[in-house]
Amino acid sequence: MIGLSIGFYALHTDFSFFNIGRNGAGSGNSIGSVSQVESDVRVRGTKNIFWQNARSDDVVAQGDSLFVGPDSSIVVKFEDGTSITIGANSLIKFKTEGNQVKLNLQYGSIKSQNLPSNLVLDDCGKSVNIESKGDADLEIGKSSECGKIQVKSKKGEVKVNNQVVTQNKDLIVAPPPTAKLMEKPLVNEALVKLESLSALDVAKLNEMKPEDVQKKIEAETKPLLPPQLIRESAKIIVDKDRVPAASWAKAENAKEYILETADNPEFNNPTVTRTPASISKIESTSDQVYYRLKSVGNNNATSEYSKTGKIDLVYPSIKLKDDKIVYDYIAKDSQDVGKPKNFNVRWNEVPNADKYVVEVANKDGDFTKAQSYTVRTPASAVKIPGQGKYQYRVSAYNKAERKISSTSKMGEIFYNRIFDMKTPVIAKAASSLQFFFQKGLGKYIWLKWMAPESKSTDKFRVEISKDQNFSNLFQSYSTNKNKVLVQENIPAGQYFWRVRAEGQEKDQVSDWSKPGFLEVNSGAL
Incomplete structure (x- = not known):
């Protein structure tokens, strides 16, 4: 034989x-x-x-x-x-x-x-x-x-x-x-x-x-011998173009072959394949595969089992295609920390992967409180709650819920908040103004302030009110200079005024300055 x-x-x-x-x-x-x-x-x-x-x-x-x-x-x-x-x-x-x-x-x-x-x-x-x-x-x-x-x-x-x-x-x-x-x-x-x-x-x-x-007669009745393994152990690096396969020489008097594969050396619940060929692919949900063979001859006579072989399947590690994602958010005001936003993350495909699990840590980098996403394709959208730096990682699992590749390196998502609107400052000399008019009406009063340098500032908004809460506005002005001339008649009384910077972007504003005081009196000093 x-x-x-x-x-x-x-x-x-x-x-x-x-x-x-x-x-x-x-x-x-x-x-x-x-x-x-x-x-x-x-x-x-x-x-x-x-x-x-x-x-x-x-x-x-x-x-x-x-x-x-x-x-x-x-x-x-x-x-x-x-x-x-x-x-x-x-x-x-x-x-x-x-x-x-x-x-x-x-x-x-x-x-x-x-x-x-x-x-x-x-x-x-x-x-x-x-x-x-x-x-x-x-x-x-x-x-x-x-x-x-x-x-x-x-x-x-x-x-x-x-x-x-x-x-x-x-x-x-x-x-x-x-x-x-x-x-x-x-x-x-x-x-x-x-x-x-x-x-x-x-x-x-x-x-x-x-x-x-x-x-x-002796040649025809000679029993089939079990196949002989070339190697009893092997290691294969699996990728999308390379899958495990068994190969053997055709046996004398053998019509077909029985190939058994399992994830345990006892061959509990094996996968059995019959084939007339001398090549057979191997499907596995484990990172270790045990295999053995029998030859099948006339009248379905079979040989003894071959020795047990073992193959270790090594899967490629996950590599992130976007290991650093940066997004700059232009904030509207000082209280605007940004809305939750979806970011797309991608990675390489892992052979035999049934699903991928993406974990996103909180801002402190704590993965015990991570958000988890399960997807079938090597890409996912992850939701970031607001501005800050976040870390994420990806793992691959097969149909048997076994992890088949090492977890990816940490990826980073930078959700940056951009806010460059500087708050104007009312000078001390202009913070408390008193004017006396003989007819009891004020007019042609200059209100001035200091404007810190900012590329985002486009103009200023000035408000004059009868109360400190500015719920009862007397007048409102818009100017691209750091002063405004009040030309309207102002009845005698006490007033408050404030100013803020406004940007080119819609609704982009600075905080209001601290309010200044304005008093209009009738008669001479």
């Missing part, structure tokens, strides 16, 4: 450290190129460790392998202008022998309306020759089992091992185990399917010697 090799690696689209060359996965001679790719198609060259996503115009070289996933396809155009379409769930390896194209179709399907005239299929080490003329239209299908290739011709002349394929009928080719059986017709024009022959049938047909029959 051939020993099985299994290892974990990443199905990565651009892992340049291990790539030999992007425009041609291998280093062999060119056989053709990719002309069309649909969905999940991957290529691996002879010197590549990792599978890469196939792209249009990629070179297909000697020794390259193509894997075509579900609901996918790829068109390969050969150097002579002919082409084939490889269907979904297929695995194929390209070779050349002389001037012949040789395809190792391990499983899957091929279609062509323009087939190379000298195509050879490699079926588990045995060659199947397919000849066609002109615009032959045919389909080729094969399961993972050796010795069974199904050929169907829709148009044109097609021969398989020198036998003509009848149009619109399936021809199932099963190369016999010995040269003696090759002398007998493999198939006729009707639908014929040659099942695998038992050892006794082979002995009868080929008149094998008893000792050869015994060897054949």
